[in-house]
Amino acid sequence: MLLTIADVLPQAELEEIRAMLAAMRFEDGRASAGWSAKLVKDNEQAREGAALSLLRERVTKAILENEVFSLAVRPKALTPLIFSRYGQGKHYGTHVDNPIMDGIRTDVSFTLFLADPETYDGGELVIETMAGEEEVKLPAGHLVAYASTTLHRVAPVTRGERLVAVGWAQSYVRDGAKRELLFDLETARRNLFAQSGKTPEFDLLAKTGANLFRMWAEV
Structure with missing residues (x-):
């Protein structure tokens, strides 16, 4: 990116x-x-x-x-x-x-x-x-x-x-393609919140982004 x-x-x-x-x-x-x-x-x-x-x-x-x-x-x-x-x-x-x-x-x-x-x-x-x-x-x-x-x-x-x-x-995420996916997910999550507030769809995006970061992070 x-x-x-x-x-x-x-x-x-x-x-x-x-x-x-x-x-x-x-x-x-x-x-x-x-x-x-x-x-x-x-x-x-x-x-x-x-x-x-x-x-x-x-x-x-x-x-x-x-x-x-x-x-x-x-x-x-x-x-x-x-x-x-x-x-x-x-x-x-x-x-x-x-x-x-x-x-x-x-x-x-x-x-x-x-x-x-x-x-x-x-x-x-x-x-x-x-x-x-x-x-x-x-x-x-x-x-x-x-x-x-x-x-x-x-x-x-x-x-x-x-x-x-x-x-x-x-x-924390070595692979650039994975960093880009996380960035896109977080951008979509924030845009959804700005449009509709805290919805089930927002929560699902939050869960997915957090769990992918947890999976890929090197600490």
Whole structure:
């Protein structure tokens, strides 16, 4: 599933986060890449320190509290967020994410866009799917989540600066198709409740969704 989620961060908070990042030191992004990804990675990322730890905690909290993210990803754990910037000419060539990061199995990758799209050209996240390439460039504060198993790249930035937070989630439900089924069931259950309230049909959907999650969850 490739899923975009709007307004994970509100505008006022985005401005504060951008100001915090502007005051931080950045380093070569290849420091966090696997041996083959180092060959195609050309960006910068915020350097470790107390300020970065506080920013990670703040943004991670907003992501985990987002209801759509929670229902679609079923996160068991997240890796520490990486705050990356791409100036003019910077890019990240085709790669697949490492299967294990910081002791966490990477089931779902996600990018939270922090720069307004009109402030830079290029910099699209390009994800390879069975239907072809999907280009993603979202408004600031919006997030895209997608399977960590996919090949993907970041197109070169030709003007301005691309600023993002990226991370990976281990899900309670390893299989992406099963996560999608659970998400669809929960969406249908909530829509039914909005239309008709708590009906026998609602209860049956609730039972089915809960029992499937119980069956598939890895704890």
